[in-house]
Amino acid sequence: MRYLWRKRLFEFIKITREMKELILSNPSSDKIWDLAKKQGSKTMMSDGIDKIRQGLTSIQEVFRVVSGE
16 A cells, blocks of 8 residues: 655643643653543554554554654
């Protein structure tokens, strides 16, 4: 299958009052992501999997881009 154009993978964390308070307490990145996921944030890998399911990209490309997760 050939894919036209580049697709972007996104990772956003909304800075809520609760997130701001957590960040100011100098937490680990795991704690930040735990709260972010509870508040609806998605990782780049999750966004990539959604794009694979939609037929927009391949699993190989997602793993190439998100290597390290």
